[in-house]
Amino acid sequence: MSTPKTRSDWENLAVSLAINGKAFINGEYRDASSGNTFDCISPIDGRLLAPVASCDLMDANIAVANAREVFDSGVWSKAAPVKRKQVMIRFAELLEENANELALLETLDMGKPIRFSKAVDVAGAARAIRWSGEAIDKLYDELAPTAHNEIGMITREPVGVVAAIVPWNFPLLMACWKLGPALVTGNSVILKPSEKSPLTAIRIAELAVQAGIPKGVLNVLPGYGHTVGKALALHMDVDTLVFTGSTKIAKQLMIYAGESNMKRVWLEAGGKSPNIVFNDAPDLKAAAVAAAEAIGFNQGEVCTAGSRLLVESGVKDELVGLIAEELASWQPGHPLEPTTVSGAVVDKQQLDTILSYIKAGQNEGASLVYGGQQVLAETGGVYVQPTVFSNVKNQMKIASEEIFGPVLSVIEFNGMEEAIAIANDTIYGLAAGVWTADISKAHKTAKALRSGMVWINHYDGGDMTAPFGGYKQSGNGRDKSLHSFDKYTEIKATWIVL
Template identity: 65%
Template sequence: MSNLTRSEWETMAASLSINGKAWINGKYTDAESGETFDCQSPVDGRHLASIASCDSADVNKAVSVARNTFESGEWSELSPVRRKKTLQAFAALMEENAQELALLETLDMGKPISESLNDDITGSVNSIRWCAEAIDKLYDEVAPTENDVLGLVTREPVGVVAAVVPWNFPLNMACWKLGPALAAGNSVILKPSEKSPLTAIRIAELAEQAGLPKGVLQVLPGFGHTAGKALALHNDVDCIAFTGSTAVAKQLQVYAGESNMKRVWLEAGGKSPQIVFADCENLDKAASVAAMAIGYNQGEVCTAASRLLVERSIYDEFMELVKHYMHDWHPGHPLDPQTSSGAIVDQIQTTRVLDYIESGKQGGARLTFGGRQVMQETGGFYIEPTVFEGVDNTMAIAREEIFGPVLSAIAFDTEEEAVQIANDTIYGLAAALWTDNLGRAHRVSKRLRAGSVFVNNYHGGDMTVPFGGFKQSGNGRDKSLHAFDKYTELKTTWVALS
């Protein structure tokens, strides 16, 4: 936890040197085309940097370097304990530069500086450190065969991994993928979102300082339809790991099929339900968490609990509590350490959120809290936390991922109805329920079709448990030892002993 004031963060920001170049084969470089795009801060609209706009030429170069590095064995055949030490050094350097990384994250994406520092950067460091520590604890297998044969089951790195990550948690989502992929011995090409590429560019240099060989980690900033598409179609990329929208996730599967059938691991969208039953005794806590679950990170969270299902007998009382706590998530200046909610990432996303708010009003829902763009005099992008009531689960605001601080409240009468409404979605990333009935907690959590189910909390978990979704929220899992399954191949070696 930093003790810096807003003024001190602003002074640091004024003197910050920002690099916008790609990192290929161990050095910063311009895009082959020389093309760049502007990186502007959603905090106040200021120009932060000109970013290298990588395309297929840069992808071809980076993939060739990654393949050669992988085949050389310099990293892929290094002992797990030696890879562990290098990644631990990488994590330590990220920790030493935590303030700079947090500042880059806030200026680039708009989230509060306290969140960037204490959640995102801390979580990123922990991801690398945890996976580094795990890699020499993963044992291979000896199959229970007949006595005259030996069946060995071993893990090998998959090869060249393309990691395509989103703009809402830029470094944290990158490290969820870099940790297991690098620890397992792969060469990784990281493609950050064009909306928030700065921390990805910065950590490439830190990785080299930690001792990662050239070509093991490369960073290609650029757009999804250029650099991202080229990576997905490249015949020498063995695996693509993606976090982002469901629409893009589907397209990546098509590209993989059109090219080399590369492994495709997807963490996509969500429209997560949070169910509050009348037998929940601590409604005040539940309401506070309900507000947090849509206000945190400006609602730009794939697991945001954007559908609030409340038992009718407590509905009015509970919604008053929720709206009381929504005041805690009014946006403020992101460099103020007391700010809990910051800026929307850019004008495009701001317009998208405001359009959904208008859709809710036009569609018959009741806007009962917030719903306005504020702080426009700053030059940045800020939207009040927003509550709609009288929502039907068929409305667009209840079915489509908004990715902003917009909550749709729905009343229900029975447990069966609550489960039906909760599961009536194409998504299945997260869900939650609040109850003091132990039987109901187990019964309902088992029936909810989601990769993560929270009981009497929201956003719980750490690196020890897997994260990912059901249905069109994706496949595969980040975090935990299960993440290594995405970046390794299983090989059976059958040895005749007689």
């Protein structure tokens, strides 16, 4: 399928787009049991996209019962790995075949530029599904080293019914990071997308069945966290809960798991990632380009955003100037314009949050050196300039709290030990960047950082082969890589005396 070439092409495609807002349970679309809906509003211009089913406890009970029934039947859970592999690869192909529609849904729903919706989100989602599918028949069980009259087998089995709660910033991609390993290992899944961006999750449920995933194996329940999300987290017949979102909600989900059936809980939560630039950075221009992208990409609505820029004193002024120059190319524009690199933030609530942090930074004495304003208000959409604060102290709100917007805090340091101390002085530990020409300094700093991912002389590297996740209150468990399969399987030890 060819890609529309102009904004007008995308807008024409949007006119003919059929938007489905229903829940998907046991292989069919249906209204919420209560009949309730909520409005899905586009942050691009404030228009209504569709009413969406607002699911609650009744829908969770129905979906979990169906998911359990199909799991116990063995039609998917006991299928040969190579069979599940073939179906998952077909699922990936269908995501690619419907890439224009999925990208358009993502952009209309969440506000991100269409170029990234297609090239990053949809392409990455298909890659995640295909990678997991390809991996499943290459994973071997184990035999323990035993005496001659004994056999010790260590085998993996699907955990059962999985509830996956995914965020609004990368709705399709984050869903597929979880659906890939969860489905291919034989589980039944109930996917709860964010009420802020549910449309692609609803659409791909139909594609999954078309690919050959049995009805009831993948269910999608749109709705609010305090209703259907809470119902899934407390459900006594959900075996595993996986979540990507804020640290505050992650903590609440852990409580719900403890109050119910001690379901396994895997959490990818917040971040306040340090991007550390030493005086001997090999290419200061490259560091500035990366720093601008690390805060500007996806409107700063990224858990790994390089929102704390730690700069050694000798290059601080030069680097801040270079970043300001780079951010000129990250100004918000219409998301359906193919050249746009920064679009709308997800909704008015998030815009107000970002603006409140900008005001707090000014009140606390940080120096606003770039941006800081709402723009394009006349469109009816929600847009904000990328923003840079200098002379920031690590204890300020803008440096210590996750903003989830394009707000960069520049913090000065002197020497490796101070850089490490500042970087680790946070409740989070998701990601970090290190810029230096000294290989020993790079290794020492990377080892000392309490962070799940460290990137040297670049920012936001890795692919499906590398695990994604963090330390401390950034969560537990890992998405991507073979390590992700640990979240969706039980390990069984079977000991045989001959």
